[in-house]
Amino acid sequence: MSDRTKIQWCDSTINPVMGCQGCPLWPTSAALISALAGELKNQGISWRQARELAVSAVDGLPASAVYHGRHFIAGELGGATGRGGSKDTGAIAAAIEAGFRCYAGLLHLHKGKDPTQPTKRTNKGYAPTFEQVTCFPGRMAKMARKCDLTGKPRAATTRRTNAGQENVVPGKPWLDGLPRLVFVSDMGDALSAAVPFDYLESEIVGVVRTPPGDRHIWLWLTKRPARMAEFARWLDSEQGAAWPNNLVAMASVIDGRMARAVDHLRRVPAAMRALSVEPLIEPVKIDLRGIDWVIVGGESGTSARPFDLAWARQLRDQCRARGVAFFCKQLGRRPVEDGLELRLRDKHGGDWGEWPEDLRVREMPRALARVTR
Numbered sequence: 001m002s003d004r005t006k007i008q009w010c011d012s013t014i015n016p017v018m019g020c021q022g023c024p025l026w027p028t029s030a031a032l033i034s035a036l037a038g039e040l041k042n043q044g045i046s047w048r049q050a051r052e053l054a055v056s057a058v059d060g061l062p063a064s065a066v067y068h069g070r071h072f073i074a075g076e077l078g079g080a081t082g083r084g085g086s087k088d089t090g091a092i093a094a095a096i097e098a099g100f101r102c103y104a105g106l107l108h109l110h111k112g113k114d115p116t117q118p119t120k121r122t123n124k125g126y127a128p129t130f131e132q133v134t135c136f137p138g139r140m141a142k143m144a145r146k147c148d149l150t151g152k153p154r155a156a157t158t159r160r161t162n163a164g165q166e167n168v169v170p171g172k173p174w175l176d177g178l179p180r181l182v183f184v185s186d187m188g189d190a191l192s193a194a195v196p197f198d199y200l201e202s203e204i205v206g207v208v209r210t211p212p213g214d215r216h217i218w219l220w221l222t223k224r225p226a227r228m229a230e231f232a233r234w235l236d237s238e239q240g241a242a243w244p245n246n247l248v249a250m251a252s253v254i255d256g257r258m259a260r261a262v263d264h265l266r267r268v269p270a271a272m273r274a275l276s277v278e279p280l281i282e283p284v285k286i287d288l289r290g291i292d293w294v295i296v297g298g299e300s301g302t303s304a305r306p307f308d309l310a311w312a313r314q315l316r317d318q319c320r321a322r323g324v325a326f327f328c329k330q331l332g333r334r335p336v337e338d339g340l341e342l343r344l345r346d347k348h349g350g351d352w353g354e355w356p357e358d359l360r361v362r363e364m365p366r367a368l369a370r371v372t373r
């Protein structure tokens with residue numbers, strides 16, 4: 001839980017569920033096999049043999065286990081191919097690492113269980129491994145008790161970390177005066193199939209409706225809008241309960257395929273719907289009917305893919321044409337302008353003083369008026 005997050009479009013974050021059953025930002029077994037086989041083939045092995053070796057090394061293992069064991073796997077494969085030098089085994093380990101792009105998943109790899117280090121201390125606030133989706137009841141209620149921010153400015157603050165470092169949280173003037181905006185589920189996906197609807201009803205919907213919860217706006221993000229729509233239907237038909245006004249339904253879109261899933265989000269009877277288009281990895285055209293807010297950003301991390309600013313402008317223009325609020329969150333690690341990579345001091349591209357002026361747009365949706373008391 002963070003009651004003062006650096007994420008630009010909200011005040012706080014909360015995770016009633018930790019872990020996730022994956023998405024294209026977290027490798028499947030097939031993706032790992034393909035990446036490994038590709039690297040082995042690069043090293044001069046026939047495609048058939050490369051594939052057989054890759055299957056024997058990782059098939060059936062959870063992605064977390066493959067990540068933790070990547071140096072061991074690389075050594076074994078290097079031995080099997082007769083190319084066990086550090087350059088080749090390093091390239092095999094790097095091919096595995098490249099598929100791990102989800103920030104929440106990477107944090108779990110560092111904080112959770114590592115089978116290669118059985119004595120390592122794990123952080124109890126995380127799922128044991130990212131794939132072991134785990135419920136944390138009570139977190140939402142704790143967040144609900146945080147103070148009401150209605151009418152308050154969001155000035156920059158300085159916080160001291162446990163290690164004694166000064167951490168500056170920049171101001172967010174675009175949130176000034178609004179109730180507290182709480183981002184639900186930034187460390188996993190609460191709509192993973194393993195999470196029962198009963199739990200989502202009591203832990204999320206139930207808390208959002210309580211008097212303390214009703215003072216805030218909760219923004220629930222998923223990459224599974226079809227399951228969110230199914231949950232909304234269950235809530236109505238099985239529980240006779242309406243979707244709370246102050247619970248914003250949000251879906252992630254990173255490419256054209258996910259853009260088509262926005263139809264499912266439209267089936268959620270929320271007073272406000274929003275999209276997080278981050279990391280945007282290709283130009284997308286999105287049907288924005290019924291959508292109130294679009295947040296866009298590039299990819300962060302050492303293996304970040306390029307973020308062509310023309311894609312952000314296209315999205316901004318689509319939003320303008322439909323009267324949808326547009327919020328440029330950050331440009332990521334590799335923003336590209338006219339075919340050239342921009343060199344920014346901020347590695348996340350989060351300092352908009354470094355951006356082209358026409359992308360310094362952080363609009364808040366008019367629909368917020370519908371969800372506030």
Ligand code: SF4
Nearest residue numbers: 020023026102188223
């Ligand atoms: S937490 Fe989100 S980004 Fe990470 S693997 Fe799950 S759905 Fe993908």
